[in-house]
Amino acid sequence: MGADLAELDFTLDACEIPLHSAEILEAKAREALLAECRALLEKRGAVLVAHYYVDADIQDLAAETGGIVADSLEMARFGRDHPANTLIVSGVRFMGESAKILSPEKRVVMPRLDADCSLDLGCPPDAFKSLINQHPERTVVVYANTSAEVKALSDWVVTSSVALKIVEHLAAKGEKILWAPDKHLGDWIARETGADMLLWNAACIVHDEFKGKALNDLRRVHASAGVLVHPESPRSVIAQADVVGSTSQIIAAAKSLPNQTFIVATDRGIFHKLRLECPGKTFIEAPTAGHGATCRSCAHCPWMAMNELTSLKQALLDMDAFEIHVDPDLGRRAMRPLIRMLEFGAQPASS
Ligand code: 13P
Ligand code: SF4
Numbered sequence: 457m458g459a460d461l462a463e464l465d466f467t468l469d470a471c472e473i474p475l476h477s478a479e480i481l482e483a484k485a486r487e488a489l490l491a492e493c494r495a496l497l498e499k500r501g502a503v504l505v506a507h508y509y510v511d512a513d514i515q516d517l518a519a520e521t522g523g524i525v526a527d528s529l530e531m532a533r534f535g536r537d538h539p540a541n542t543l544i545v546s547g548v549r550f551m552g553e554s555a556k557i558l559s560p561e562k563r564v565v566m567p568r569l570d571a572d573c574s575l576d577l578g579c580p581p582d583a584f585k586s587l588i589n590q591h592p593e594r595t596v597v598v599y600a601n602t603s604a605e606v607k608a609l610s611d612w613v614v615t616s617s618v619a620l621k622i623v624e625h626l627a628a629k630g631e632k633i634l635w636a637p638d639k640h641l642g643d644w645i646a647r648e649t650g651a652d653m654l655l656w657n658a659a660c661i662v663h664d665e666f667k668g669k670a671l672n673d674l675r676r677v678h679a680s681a682g683v684l685v686h687p688e689s690p691r692s693v694i695a696q697a698d699v700v701g702s703t704s705q706i707i708a709a710a711k712s713l714p715n716q717t718f719i720v721a722t723d724r725g726i727f728h729k730l731r732l733e734c735p736g737k738t739f740i741e742a743p744t745a746g747h748g749a750t751c752r753s754c755a756h757c758p759w760m761a762m763n764e765l766t767s768l769k770q771a772l773l774d775m776d777a778f779e780i781h782v783d784p785d786l787g788r789r790a791m792r793p794l795i796r797m798l799e800f801g802a803q804p805a806s807s
Pocket of ligand 1: 526660704
């Protein structure tokens with residue numbers, strides 16, 4: 457005997473069950489994976505340090521288990537200051553390396569050791585060293601998105617959230633800068649600060665794809681939208697920004713600005729946090745299409761995308777195989793400019 461359908465408080469519109477069984481299975485499988493990762497984190501006494509660009513479930517897991525979801529500066533600081541002996545860094549290789557350099561006594565594990573970064577790949581240490589040797593009078597400032605070897609060659613390491621202030625500080629002392637590797641970030645800092653900067657020529661394959669002309673067209677359609685841009689983007693895109701800043705600064709701007717709609721020029725992984733932090737606001741991806749677009753134009757970093765729940769679980773199960781190692785002597789040399797950045801970032805704004 458079936459129930460009378462008319463008596464049931466049930467309408468198709470109100471039903472949120474996914475239409476395809478594959479979706480139900482996938483959701484169940486993800487829940488199971490999350491539960492396993494949660495239990496393994498606890499068993500290992502490990503803390504999860506995640507970047508805003510990685511899988512939304514990994515971000516939520518980090519937040520819910522006492523870890524952090526952050527920009528690259530805060531990831532480094534949090535990893536250094538947290539009492540856990542094991543850090544699970546979900547991001548790209550330079551983030552895990554920075555954590556290890558800052559805390560050589562801790563075990564640093566990553567879901568994928570091959571998660572690279574085009575900026576790191578675009579700045580080979582030997583070639584960079586020979587440029588430094590040609591310009592001994594310049595202060596060497598490198599972006600955090602570099603190898604431990606390149607950091608060890610530098611005077612300062614910066615991330616996008618403190619780069620402007622640090623270069624301003626150096627320029628005020630009359631120092632000339634040798635900058636690597638991101639040409640767009642370097643160009644923006646040079647224009648903002650007026651510093652004398654010699655720029656290395658590398659780019660982020662994700663941000664380099666944002667298109668100024670197409671953004672201009674999109675702004676006409678969404679005339680009241682605020683425009684938030686990561687400074688790894690080309691000059692024509694930065695020129696249209698209401699706020700230029702690191703991933704954390706983009707999220708802070710979306711919260712504090714009165715606009716209801718934002719066009720966002722950075723990796724689309726950040727949309728998860730933006731929507732959590734700003735319920736009711738609308739976020740639109742800045743365009744990567746248009747003249748010069750390539751098959752990579754998807755606004756999602758292929759290396760950040762390697763951070764999947766299955767790889768996280770694998771790394772937690774077999775930590776030896778997924779551990780980051782940095783030669784201790786190299787680590788000591790790379791630590792110096794990293795510490796300088798953290799100490800500078802900790803100073804009150806007025807000092
Ligand atoms: P943030 O320091 O702003 O998080 O940037 C890191 C990065 O790799 C951006 O592409
Ligand atoms: Fe590197 Fe760009 Fe990926 Fe950031 S988004 S990790 S800069 S390739």
